[in-house]
Amino acid sequence: MISSMFGWGPARSQRVGARTPVKRLATEEITINGVRIELLRKEIKNFHLSVLPPDGRVRVSVPMRLPIERVISAIEARFEWILTQRLRLAATAEPELFLDGDFVPLWGVPHVIELVRGNDKAQACVAALGVIELTVGSGSTAEVRRTLVEGLYRQQLKSQAAPLLLKWEYALGVKASELRVRKMTTRWGSCNVAVGRIWLNLELARRPQECLEYVVVHELTHLLEAGHGPRFSAHMDRALPNWRDRKRQLNEG
Ligand SMILES: [Zn+2]
Numbered sequence: 001m002i003s004s005m006f007g008w009g010p011a012r013s014q015r016v017g018a019r020t021p022v023k024r025l026a027t028e029e030i031t032i033n034g035v036r037i038e039l040l041r042k043e044i045k046n047f048h049l050s051v052l053p054p055d056g057r058v059r060v061s062v063p064m065r066l067p068i069e070r071v072i073s074a075i076e077a078r079f080e081w082i083l084t085q086r087l088r089l090a091a092t093a094e095p096e097l098f099l100d101g102d103f104v105p106l107w108g109v110p111h112v113i114e115l116v117r118g119n120d121k122a123q124a125c126v127a128a129l130g131v132i133e134l135t136v137g138s139g140s141t142a143e144v145r146r147t148l149v150e151g152l153y154r155q156q157l158k159s160q161a162a163p164l165l166l167k168w169e170y171a172l173g174v175k176a177s178e179l180r181v182r183k184m185t186t187r188w189g190s191c192n193v194a195v196g197r198i199w200l201n202l203e204l205a206r207r208p209q210e211c212l213e214y215v216v217v218h219e220l221t222h223l224l225e226a227g228h229g230p231r232f233s234a235h236m237d238r239a240l241p242n243w244r245d246r247k248r249q250l251n252e253g
Contacts, residue, residue: 030068032075034248035082039071047074051085053093058082083251084186090203091185098145104132106156108208113149115140124148126156150183153205157181160209161200164216172239174223188250189215191222207250214246 028039038059048061062071075082096104100115111132118135122144127133134140134148161179169175177196184190184201188211191198198219204212217240225232236243 030072032072033079034252035086037075041066047071049075049078049082051082051089053089056086056089058086086251087185087187087203095142096146097142098134098149104149105206106132106153107160107205108211113145115145122148124152126152150202153202154181157200157202157205157212160212161216164213165198165220168213168217168220168239172217172220172224172235174220176220176223189219191219193222193226196223210246211250214240214243214250217243 028041030037030039035058038057040059040061041064042061044061044063047063047066050059051057052059060071060075062074096102098104098113100113102113103110104113105111106126109130111126111130114127114131114133116133116135117138119137120135122137122140123135125133132149132152134145136144136148158179158181161181165176165179175196176191176198179198179200181200181202183203184199188201188204189199198216200212200215200219204215217236221232221235221239224235240246
């Protein structure tokens with residue numbers, strides 16, 4: 001379990017001894033930015049946030065009488081942390097084996113893996129609608145197959161991102177110096193504003209293309225506005241009015 005604990009408000013003198021019974025009420029559920037959060041109200045002084053394996057379920061324990069607006073703003077303040085933990089969990093989840101008949105997502109759509117025996121160079125391709133064909137030798141390991149699938153993801157991501165980059169550079173009146181792809185554990189993308197370089201997370205190839213477009217627009221917008229303040233949101237609203245929905249879709253996973 002990856003969790004974080006932090007005090008709530010000024011320290012109070014009220015003691016909560018080890019023997020004080022902790023009363024639990026029924027669980028409530030709230031949704032913030034598309035992430036469902038289990039809310040437990042308890043006789044506690046602290047706000048306790050947890051991201052639970054294996055699926056990144058989010059649970060928050062809060063003092064009994066803490067108003068819901070304060071609960072929400074506390075969770076929002078920790079939202080980057082929640083996303084980071086969820087990405088880390090996804091990265092360390094049960095390893096995929098990429099065997100014949102297994103499913104892997106590509107652009108949000110499950111694709112079935114077909115293994116083809118081949119003595120030539122190992123390769124991966126989208127052979128038909130919903131089919132990823134891996135050409136491998138007889139004794140291929142999961143690692144070899146993973147490398148092939150990731151190679152395919154990289155190639156797909158680059159070819160889908162290139163026209164989006166051109167489209168949005170033109171629309172926003174900015175120019176990125178280059179676009180690169182890598183595996184990232186804490187972010188969907190990043191932008192080095194000083195040199196105009198944009199990085200995309202390889203994982204984006206698993207998500208719907210609307211999510212990729214959102215990340216491309218987000219990172220290019222950083223060439224206009226470095227931070228994530230109201231000016232950044234205003235640029236995003238003008239460029240891609242439904243960006244919040246796309247962001248939600250991306251975080252829903
Ligand atoms: Zn950003």
